[in-house]
Amino acid sequence: MSxxxxxxxxxxxxxxxxxxxxxxxxxxxxxxxxxxxxxAALIDVAIIMGSIIAVLLLLRLLRGFGFGGGWSAAIRxxxxxxIMFGYFAFFEGLREGQTPGKRRMGLRVVRDTGHPVxxxxxxxxxxxxxxxxxxxxxxxxxxxxxxxxxxxxxxxxMVAGTVVVRDRPHDAPAPGARPAVADDALAVPxxxxxxFRVLAAFQARASALEPAVRDRLAAGLAARxxxxxxxxxxxxxxxxxxxxxxELGRRQGRLxxxxxxxxxxxxxAARQHERWAAFEALAARVARGGLGALRADELPDFAARYRExxxxxARLRTYGADAGMLHRVERLVxxxxxxxxxxxxxxxRSVWTAVLRDWPAxxxxxxxxxxxxxxxxxIPAAVGYTTLRxxxxxxxxxxxxxxxxxxxxxxxxxxxxxxxxxxxxAARPMMASAITTNNVRVAFMCLAGGVILGVGxxxxxxxxxxxxxxxSGHFAxxxxxxxxxxxxxxxxxxxxxxxxxxxAAGFLLGRSIIAPGxxxxxxxxxxxxxxxxxxxxxxTVCLVVAGAIEGFVSASGVGLGGRAAASGLSLLxxxxxxxxxxxxxxxxx
Numbered sequence: 001m002s003x004x005x006x007x008x009x010x011x012x013x014x015x016x017x018x019x020x021x022x023x024x025x026x027x028x029x030x031x032x033x034x035x036x037x038x039x040a041a042l043i044d045v046a047i048i049m050g051s052i053i054a055v056l057l058l059l060r061l062l063r064g065f066g067f068g069g070g071w072s073a074a075i076r077x078x079x080x081x082x083i084m085f086g087y088f089a090f091f092e093g094l095r096e097g098q099t100p101g102k103r104r105m106g107l108r109v110v111r112d113t114g115h116p117v118x119x120x121x122x123x124x125x126x127x128x129x130x131x132x133x134x135x136x137x138x139x140x141x142x143x144x145x146x147x148x149x150x151x152x153x154x155x156x157x158m159v160a161g162t163v164v165v166r167d168r169p170h171d172a173p174a175p176g177a178r179p180a181v182a183d184d185a186l187a188v189p190x191x192x193x194x195x196f197r198v199l200a201a202f203q204a205r206a207s208a209l210e211p212a213v214r215d216r217l218a219a220g221l222a223a224r225x226x227x228x229x230x231x232x233x234x235x236x237x238x239x240x241x242x243x244x245x246x247e248l249g250r251r252q253g254r255l256x257x258x259x260x261x262x263x264x265x266x267x268x269a270a271r272q273h274e275r276w277a278a279f280e281a282l283a284a285r286v287a288r289g290g291l292g293a294l295r296a297d298e299l300p301d302f303a304a305r306y307r308e309x310x311x312x313x314a315r316l317r318t319y320g321a322d323a324g325m326l327h328r329v330e331r332l333v334x335x336x337x338x339x340x341x342x343x344x345x346x347x348x349r350s351v352w353t354a355v356l357r358d359w360p361a362x363x364x365x366x367x368x369x370x371x372x373x374x375x376x377x378x379i380p381a382a383v384g385y386t387t388l389r390x391x392x393x394x395x396x397x398x399x400x401x402x403x404x405x406x407x408x409x410x411x412x413x414x415x416x417x418x419x420x421x422x423x424x425x426a427a428r429p430m431m432a433s434a435i436t437t438n439n440v441r442v443a444f445m446c447l448a449g450g451v452i453l454g455v456g457x458x459x460x461x462x463x464x465x466x467x468x469x470x471x472s473g474h475f476a477x478x479x480x481x482x483x484x485x486x487x488x489x490x491x492x493x494x495x496x497x498x499x500x501x502x503x504a505a506g507f508l509l510g511r512s513i514i515a516p517g518x519x520x521x522x523x524x525x526x527x528x529x530x531x532x533x534x535x536x537x538x539x540t541v542c543l544v545v546a547g548a549i550e551g552f553v554s555a556s557g558v559g560l561g562g563r564a565a566a567s568g569l570s571l572l573x574x575x576x577x578x579x580x581x582x583x584x585x586x587x588x589x
Contacts, residue, residue: 017151017163019114021337025310027114027330029165031152032107034143037164043101048087055079070426074433081437085444088126093119096287098167108167112151112526116338117162124533125156130448131456132156155451159509161526191225191247193318199225203244206237265321272312276332279305283335291339306336354534355541360581361588362534369504369511376458376507377465377500384469388477395474403471410480420487423555432551439495439543443502447509447536451525454510461503490558490566491550494574498542505532505539538577545573 015031059072091099097109097117109117109125132142132155142154151163191199202221206214215236222236225243269276282302285293294302313329363370388395396404410420423431442460449456475484508528516524553566 015150015152017112017114017165021114021310021333022341025313025333027334027337029110029114029163032164032166033152034147036105036107036166037146037152038143040099040101040105040107043104044087044099047100048083051083051087052080055083070429070431073427074429077430077433077437081440085126085441088129089119089123092117092126093122097122102164103167106167107164109162109164112161112163114334114337115341117160120530120533121160121162124529125160125162127444127533127536128156128159128448128451128529129154130445131451158522159451159525159529159532161529195225196247199240199244199247202240264319265316265325268312268315268319269321269325272309275305276309276312276329279309279332279336283332283339286339287335302336303340306333306340309333309336355537356577357580357584359534359538359541360577361585362531362581363501363504363538364578364582364585366504366508366531366535369507370500372507373457373461373500373503376461376503377496379465380462381465381469381472384466385473385476386469388470388473392474392477395470395477398470399474403474407475407478407480410475410483411478414480414483419557420483421555422557423551425556428551428555431555432547435550436544436547439498439547440540443498443536443539443543446499446502446506447532448506450503450506450509450532451513452510453513454507457503457506457510460506461499464499486560486563487554489560490554490563491546491570493567494542494570495546495550497574498539498546501535501539501542505535508532508535538581541577542574545570 017029017031019027019029021027056076059067059076062068063072088099092102092109098107102108109122111117111121129142132139142156146152146154146157149158151157153163157163199221202217206218209217218236218240222239225240279302282294282298282305286302291299291302309329310333313326313333316326316329388398406420413419442464446457446460449458449460472481472484475481509525509532512524512528513521519527549566549570553563558566
């Protein structure tokens with residue numbers, strides 16, 4: 001009489017990401033749905049808005065104690081920008097892939113490999129978030145892609161190589177809870193999977209073998225398995241048949257169903273409870289401080305425990321453990337896997353190396369794209385300048401009113417020795433902060449726009465080039481080109497170079513889609529996205545320096561000599577910065 005078939009499980013329509021570890025254990029992640037992600041985003045937006053309001057109230061309170069003026073406004077602008085653009089990258093990159101909203105909704109950002117998301121990947125996915133706003137209504141494109149993509153990815157996830165998964169798809173047992181143990185010892189398989197395969201193969205072929213060969217093989221197998229039933233009285237062949245039937249009953253039908261209900265899996269969980277709890281404590285320490293948080297004698301023990309728990313996970317799946325138990329052990333295996341195979345350490349030294357060496361090295365690597373960015377800016381600038389020089393009447397139709405008024409006022413200002421912009425010393429910090437944040441925002445948009453076949457980056461470069469060219473042409477028409485260039489002299493070279501670099505980063509993403517080469521488009525986006533975000537990091541460093549020069553030098557009463565000195569120092573800084581990147585690049589090669 002055949003054993004009853006195990007109960008059929010209901011169909012699972014959820015999306016899953018399966019990652020195989022080097023120990024050949026599969027980690028199963030459930031992809032987060034669009035609804036839970038939207039709710040998490042709403043929570044995060046509420047926190048962002050609340051944080052900005054709190055900063056404004058604090059600064060208003062400090063103003064009553066005499067802290068106000070330009071520095072107060074500069075802090076307000078800078079902190080607001082950091083909260084708006086740094087909130088998601090900070091929490092996802094440095095807090096194990098979870099913002100407060102994601103933690104509340106039980107979600108987590110991980111890489112496609114199952115590893116924890118790096119800060120660079122978190123920054124990439126959230127800078128490219130700006131591309132979701134290119135097409136109205138805002139975030140419609142990102143939401144549509146997340147709903148339709150087989151792994152729930154929006155544009156930022158595609159570029160960063162990340163995926164949002166459920167952190168608690170089931171209610172896992174509490175870490176301190178010891179599972180109940182079933183009394184049915186027969187629910188536990190007596191043979192390993194390999195032993196069972198050998199025995200099953202013999203049973204299937206025994207009737208077709210020559211009697212002498214069959215008896216010889218049966219004697220060998222019976223000797224091998226004699227310790228499993230030491231009180232046996234059967235001959236070799238009946239013993240093997242009974243052993244096979246017994247083991248089959250443990251793995252299928254009624255006994256397998258009883259095991260699923262808590263037998264074999266619960267016995268294993270009860271036996272390994274203390275080991276799992278000890279590993280969980282070690283994993284928590286490693287998550288906070290990396291492997292350096294462990295003593296020298298704890299490192300080999302951590303690796304050994306990880307391999308043991310990986311084997312436990314495989315056994316639990318064989319035994320048909322419940323989803324909660326599987327989830328808990330999967331989390332432990334994932335924690336060990338992430339600690340042992342992670343490729344990023346968040347230390348001050350690593351940050352210093354990234355900012356001063358790795359970022360400029362990425363710019364040097366992508367110098368051809370930087371040249372393309374320069375051309376995409378310079379050609380429209382030349383066209384705009386030539387057009388306004390030849391047809392001055394177009395200025396009123398093509399230029400913003402504010403630039404027309406500045407040109408009109410410039411005639412009188414230049415006659416009295418005043419400069420293009422002169423700001424009181426108290427207001428210069430605010431101006432520097434506003435200029436820097438605006439330019440960094442433009443750099444981010446160049447990168448994000450690149451994911452749309454490079455068109456977005458091309459648009460920002462060409463538009464800004466055309467505007468600057470037309471403004472220069474108009475000022476030249478009224479005899480004020482030198483008056484304008486005196487203002488631009490101090491900061492212009494560094495600022496323009498940074499924008500070209502940001503556009504080049506966008507072109508790199510666009511090329512990944514149009515001409516990925518030997519890689520798939522998905523892989524090319526991830527590989528080039530890592531380079532592009534480093535390039536934008538280098539551009540941000542240049543823009544911070546340029547913004548400080550523009551706010552404190554270009555907008556002051558410093559004469560032509562001082563502005564020329566500031567320009568020369570900025571070019572020396574740029575040469576040294578790129579030189580450090582080139583040296584690092586050669587050493588890395």
